[in-house]
Amino acid sequence: MNDTLVIARREVAEKRFVFVAALAFAAIAVIIPFAVRAKHPAEFIVILSMVCALNFSLGLSAVLGGSIVGRDITAGRMSFYFARPVSALSIWFGKLAAAALLVVASFVIIAVPAVAAGMPLNRIWGTSGLVWAGMFLSAAAGLFFVLHAAGTMVRSRSALIVLDFVAAVVAGWCGWMIVRPLVEGGATRAVNAIAGGASILLVAGFLAAGAWQLADGRTDRRRSHAAFSKVFWGSVAVVLLIAASFGGWVVFAPPSALGKTAEAEMSSGNMALLAGTAEGRFDFHPQFLYNIATGDYERLGGAWHYGGVLSRDGSKFIAVERTSMRANYGEVVIRDTKPGSPFVGTSIMAGGFDYHAESNDGSRIAIVRDGNLSVYDTVRRQSLGSMRLQVRPHAIFFTSADSLRIYAVDNEAGRSDPQPRHLESYDYDIPARAFSRVGELKFESRFVTLTTSDDGSRLFVRTGPHEAMLCDGRTLQPIATLTQFRRGTFLRDGRPVMVLQDDTVTIANRDGAVVNKIAIPKHAGVYGIAEVAPGKLVVPIVEGGKQSAWHALLVDVDRGVLRSDPDLHPVVPVSNGIASDPRPTVIAPTMLMTTPGGSLVAWNALTGERRDVIR
Amino acid sequence: MNENEVIRLGGVTVRYGRKVAVDNVTLSVPRGSVYALLGRNGAGKSSLVRCLLGQQKPASGTIDLFGENVWRRRAALMERVGIVAEEADAPPEMSVAALTRFCAALYTRWDQELVDDRLRRFGITPASRYGELSKGQKKQVALALALAMSPDLLILDDPTLGLDVVARRSLFEEVISELADRGISVLMTTHDLAGVEAIADRVGIMKSGRLVLDDSMEALKSRFRRIRYASAAAIDASALAPAAVRAWGSGGEAIVTNYDDVAFERFRSASNVAGAEVSAMSLEEIFIAIAGEGAES
Numbered sequence: 001m002n003d004t005l006v007i008a009r010r011e012v013a014e015k016r017f018v019f020v021a022a023l024a025f026a027a028i029a030v031i032i033p034f035a036v037r038a039k040h041p042a043e044f045i046v047i048l049s050m051v052c053a054l055n056f057s058l059g060l061s062a063v064l065g066g067s068i069v070g071r072d073i074t075a076g077r078m079s080f081y082f083a084r085p086v087s088a089l090s091i092w093f094g095k096l097a098a099a100a101l102l103v104v105a106s107f108v109i110i111a112v113p114a115v116a117a118g119m120p121l122n123r124i125w126g127t128s129g130l131v132w133a134g135m136f137l138s139a140a141a142g143l144f145f146v147l148h149a150a151g152t153m154v155r156s157r158s159a160l161i162v163l164d165f166v167a168a169v170v171a172g173w174c175g176w177m178i179v180r181p182l183v184e185g186g187a188t189r190a191v192n193a194i195a196g197g198a199s200i201l202l203v204a205g206f207l208a209a210g211a212w213q214l215a216d217g218r219t220d221r222r223r224s225h226a227a228f229s230k231v232f233w234g235s236v237a238v239v240l241l242i243a244a245s246f247g248g249w250v251v252f253a254p255p256s257a258l259g260k261t262a263e264a265e266m267s268s269g270n271m272a273l274l275a276g277t278a279e280g281r282f283d284f285h286p287q288f289l290y291n292i293a294t295g296d297y298e299r300l301g302g303a304w305h306y307g308g309v310l311s312r313d314g315s316k317f318i319a320v321e322r323t324s325m326r327a328n329y330g331e332v333v334i335r336d337t338k339p340g341s342p343f344v345g346t347s348i349m350a351g352g353f354d355y356h357a358e359s360n361d362g363s364r365i366a367i368v369r370d371g372n373l374s375v376y377d378t379v380r381r382q383s384l385g386s387m388r389l390q391v392r393p394h395a396i397f398f399t400s401a402d403s404l405r406i407y408a409v410d411n412e413a414g415r416s417d418p419q420p421r422h423l424e425s426y427d428y429d430i431p432a433r434a435f436s437r438v439g440e441l442k443f444e445s446r447f448v449t450l451t452t453s454d455d456g457s458r459l460f461v462r463t464g465p466h467e468a469m470l471c472d473g474r475t476l477q478p479i480a481t482l483t484q485f486r487r488g489t490f491l492r493d494g495r496p497v498m499v500l501q502d503d504t505v506t507i508a509n510r511d512g513a514v515v516n517k518i519a520i521p522k523h524a525g526v527y528g529i530a531e532v533a534p535g536k537l538v539v540p541i542v543e544g545g546k547q548s549a550w551h552a553l554l555v556d557v558d559r560g561v562l563r564s565d566p567d568l569h570p571v572v573p574v575s576n577g578i579a580s581d582p583r584p585t586v587i588a589p590t591m592l593m594t595t596p597g598g599s600l601v602a603w604n605a606l607t608g609e610r611r612d613v614i615r
Numbered sequence: 616m617n618e619n620e621v622i623r624l625g626g627v628t629v630r631y632g633r634k635v636a637v638d639n640v641t642l643s644v645p646r647g648s649v650y651a652l653l654g655r656n657g658a659g660k661s662s663l664v665r666c667l668l669g670q671q672k673p674a675s676g677t678i679d680l681f682g683e684n685v686w687r688r689r690a691a692l693m694e695r696v697g698i699v700a701e702e703a704d705a706p707p708e709m710s711v712a713a714l715t716r717f718c719a720a721l722y723t724r725w726d727q728e729l730v731d732d733r734l735r736r737f738g739i740t741p742a743s744r745y746g747e748l749s750k751g752q753k754k755q756v757a758l759a760l761a762l763a764m765s766p767d768l769l770i771l772d773d774p775t776l777g778l779d780v781v782a783r784r785s786l787f788e789e790v791i792s793e794l795a796d797r798g799i800s801v802l803m804t805t806h807d808l809a810g811v812e813a814i815a816d817r818v819g820i821m822k823s824g825r826l827v828l829d830d831s832m833e834a835l836k837s838r839f840r841r842i843r844y845a846s847a848a849a850i851d852a853s854a855l856a857p858a859a860v861r862a863w864g865s866g867g868e869a870i871v872t873n874y875d876d877v878a879f880e881r882f883r884s885a886s887n888v889a890g891a892e893v894s895a896m897s898l899e900e901i902f903i904a905i906a907g908e909g910a911e912s
Contacts, residue, residue, distance in 0.1 A: 010709075014709070077706065079665075079668075079670055080706070082669070082693075083693060083704075085692075085693040086690055086721055087690040088690075090690075218670050219671060220670075220672075
């Protein structure tokens with residue numbers, strides 16, 4: 001320790017002119033504002049002083065990094081130290097301590113006028129003074145070490161520099177490969193954790209490399225370079241291994257890691273899209289194709305597949321693969337949901353927040369981007385039509401493989417008071433490439449909520465908290481006014497089904513006339529009605545009161561309530577982009593539900609059988 | 616390693632890329648002796664000294680100082696080794712006083728009075744900047760520092776390089792007085808053969824990286840003889856087993872590395888040469904005979 005201090009003291013003494021230069025800069029920061037008769041000299045002094053302090057200190061750090069060891073070795077002056085009874089560690093850490101002192105002291109000297117002129121130390125330009133100090137020290141240390149490494153490599157004039165270059169390229173590539181899935185998965189905190197951990201380990205690697213450079217290289221510049229490179233690149237390899245292990249642990253989270261954050265999108269097949277945030281694994285958002293019937297799953301990567309959706313039959317997964325990390329759009333890619341199926345590019349560009357619709361089997365997609373409607377055949381990878389939309393869509397869906405329905409509303413904003421709304425419907429005939437306005441409806445409501453039948457022939461338009469209109473889905477002509485309305489949906493055959501405030505599931509015919517009423521338990525709310533088999537609906541209800549209890553009812557529209565399974569409520573839907581399909585949810589009998597404890601279960605609505613997916 | 620050896624080199628080889636600077640050198644320096652390591656420029660002396668000081672790792676071979684491996688135990692061993700380097704390596708902007716303070720803080724056996732006294736005698740003021748000193752003064756400062764820590768071994772790497780006659784004499788006198796007072800061991804590389812001849816106990820001569828001669832000064836001087844003879848006819852001097860034979864005046868000159876009176880008499884009678892004379896050789900003459908151009912190694 002004593003030897004280290006002796007070396008440090010000598011290095012500082014040798015470079016004491018740095019303090020003189022720092023004092024000169026401090027004086028300049030005070031004199032110039034008065035010399036130019038600045039309007040606000042105090043502010044001028046603060047800014048000039050801080051700018052000078054930062055630039056001088058960082059520049060000094062770079063210069064010291066490149067010279068404090070390298071110059072002594074190339075000038076043959078390292079023998080001055082090695083001829084003394086001091087260890088290589090004392091020499092290295094003595095020189096480091098001197099460099100740190102010179103950099104920090106020169107910064108403080110030049111910054112004194114700024115503080116004297118009234119700069120608050122606790123917060124500077126809205127940022128904590130400690131954060132600034134941390135950033136400054138990190139930048140100074142980074143510059144010092146990078147320039148030390150570069151100086152060592154260049155000054156040795158050894159062919160080893162080619163290997164260093166190759167190692168740097170390989171390390172950079174490996175680093176990018178490690179963080180790429182995290183960046184794509186939107187795992188900013190995980191990337192920051194890797195960056196922070198890697199920085200600390202790399203600084204340790206630099207310290208070790210410098211120490212070994214002097215311990216093994218001593219006065220020989222080539223051996224010194226070789227020793228430095230060996231330990232430094234070895235450290236980099238260790239850091240990359242640790243980062244890869246950490247990154248792999250985060251990225252390869254199993255579905256069970258989703259915990260209570262699990263979200264799911266189901267289909268009429270058994271396939272579901274499972275997503276969420278992996279608990280205890282920072283903020284990585286994994287996605288899985290999950291077979292509800294078998295429990296098999298396939299990892300899809302992170303949330304970079306934003307806007308990713310399942311086709312309604314569950315046979316296809318369609319996503320947007322961003323063109324770059326900073327782009328908010330990318331190419332639409334599609335794959336079968338069979339395990340191991342590859343993604344296939346479609347050459348279709350889309351943004352994550354563009355309105356989109358997919359045909360039931362995923363063979364056709366429609367995208368509204370920048371006011372243009374485009375329809376594509378994803379199998380043949382060809383455009384089926386494109387046109388400029390003069391309206392802003394509220395909902396878009398395929399009524400058949402050859403027909404697209406668009407609902408547009410002039411005023412979508414939610415209000416506490418009912419607002420006048422103007423709803424229009426448009427049909428796009430894909431083979432004829434004909435776009436036509438086919439209906440309109442004026443009404444008042446606080447929010448705009450639309451639910452259509454599967455073929456688009458009927459439409460619920462919510463007009464109040466407990467009111468709705470049953471309309472013709474195409475012309476928007478009102479068919480019936482519905483009161484005591486809580487939720488509405490349509491069976492596959494187009495019949496409207498409503499859950500009313502009188503605690504009934506009410507089935508009507510296509511003209512709105514009630515044909516059957518089925519009493520269900522008294523409840524405060526109903527969410528996520530889905531048809532799991534022809535004429536069989538899952539109706540999740542929540543009882544009111546202090547202890548709200550969930551029940552999942554299986555209702556046969558002809559025979560009444562078949563089962564009531566407690567402690568099940570609908571799973572949170574995957575929040576990928578904008579859900580613009582207003583059609584009813586049609587899913588397989590085995591569906592994902594959550595329990596009050598947050599567990600995810602696969603529940604067979606017809607038999608009541610349950611299987612844990614995530615405990 | 617023998618307890619009486621302060622330095623022991625075993626098969627030391629130093630390479631710079633493909634070039635072999637030191638080739639399989641083995642030598643030892645007994646305690647209390649003065650070893651003069653001689654050689655022409657580029658013979659490998661400085662490389663060997665750097666290895667000896669633990670500043671450079673040889674490609675192969677072992678180097679022990681006081682029975683300990685110098686590469687592994689350099690820092691501890693340097694506590695006992697005083698060094699005067701070939702090139703002044705102290706920072707030029709340092710004052711002599713600062714240099715002295717720096718060294719004083721690193722050595723446990725430091726005699727400040729000895730340094731002050733020596734510097735006074737050399738006429739060097741402590742406030743002088745090291746870079747502003749003459750070459751001779753730099754060597755004197757280095758010697759003062761090297762001797763102030765009471766070394767058991769003094770390594771002088773060409774200490775008289777670039778010095779005038781007076782400075783050389785002064786430096787050697789300092790070393791001699793130190794030897795007389797403390798009996799320390801010395802390894803010295805030098806081109807000042809006249810200067811070292813008076814104090815060296817043992818001599819090693821390097822040529823092209825190899826140690827071609829390693830002997831005591833006494834044995835060396837008794838073994839080496841110059842034999843000059845006058846003869847009009849060509850004479851076969853092979854009976855003398857000469858290291859070198861060359862024309863000299865009307866006759867020849869043979870350098871004999873293992874002089875033997877009997878062999879010389881036999882040569883004289885067999886060759887029937889007139890006026891053959893035998894003379895002792897100086898260290899410089901021996902060195903030229905061994906390391907000079909045309910000499911066989």
